[in-house]
Each structure stands twice: as structure tokens, then as C-alpha cells.
Amino acid sequence: MKRTELDRKERDLRKEHKRLLKESTRENSKKRSKEQSSVNITLKTAYDNLINIFEYDEEEIYNIHKNNEDLVEILLEMQESFEDKDVAATIRKAIKRTRIKNKEQAFKAVYALLE
Known part of the structure; x- marks a missing residue:
């Protein structure tokens, strides 16, 4: 060749x-x-779901407890799907959107459900 x-x-x-x-x-x-x-689940849908689940007035969010299966389910899905910093940021944004006075206390209560 x-x-x-x-x-x-x-x-x-x-x-x-x-x-x-x-x-x-x-x-x-x-x-x-x-x-x-x-x-x-995306961060946007998780954010929207959290806002829809929260029952609140000007002072606090009332339904943050382990018996609230919907809230716990959304938080666990978020924890499985996203990094901790994204989960925390989404929770903070949802709580901020409620415009309650005790935001930090509510964040600690919601974040405690993940542990």
C-alpha cells in the first residue's frame, strides 16, 4: 500500500x-x-410550598411542629435534594415572606425539624 x-x-x-x-x-x-x-422538587417549588403550609399572623408561625406531616415532608425532600446552605436560605426566604416579627425564632424552630 x-x-x-x-x-x-x-x-x-x-x-x-x-x-x-x-x-x-x-x-x-x-x-x-x-x-x-x-x-x-426545585427550590422555587419548595419555597412556594413552605409559604402555603405556614399558618401565621403578624407575630409568629403556628404550625411548626413535628406533627405537621406536610411541613416535615417538604423539609426532608429539600434536605435530600439540596445542599444545607440552599435549604437554610430557602427556609429564611419563606419565613421572611410571612413578615412575622420573630423571624429568627421561627427559623430555628423550622430548622430544628430537620435534625
Whole structure:
């Protein structure tokens, strides 16, 4: 065989190898995106759910206790899905949205449910 033919075959082999690598990375990225989308809670939905669950007036939030299954369920989903700093920030934002006076006390009570 001539050198040009050998070079051409090498190029073809490299192209084929490169194409196979790209296909495998695409498949892996699709799998990862499916896994990430299987998490059905986002920070925004968790925030909205917390606001909807809280029963409050100007002074305090009343339904922060372990017997409130809905609240505990949302908090546990958040804890499984997100980092602690994101969970804490979301809880703080939801409490801030209620505009109660004792925000720090309410945060400590809600965060204690996670422990």
C-alpha cells in the first residue's frame, strides 16, 4: 500500500473513534439530565410550598411542629435534594415572606425539624 492510503485509513479510524466517543458522551449526558429531572422538587417549588403550609399572623408561625406531616415532608425532600446552605436560605426566604416579627425564632424552630 502506498503511504497516502495508509494515512487515509488512519484518518478514517481516528474519525470513527472520535464519533463513537461523542455518541457515548451524549448518551451519558442524556442519562444525567434524566436523573436530574427525576428530582421533582426545585427550590422555587419548595419555597412556594413552605409559604402555603405556614399558618401565621403578624407575630409568629403556628404550625411548626413535628406533627405537621406536610411541613416535615417538604423539609426532608429539600434536605435530600439540596445542599444545607440552599435549604437554610430557602427556609429564611419563606419565613421572611410571612413578615412575622420573630423571624429568627421561627427559623430555628423550622430548622430544628430537620435534625
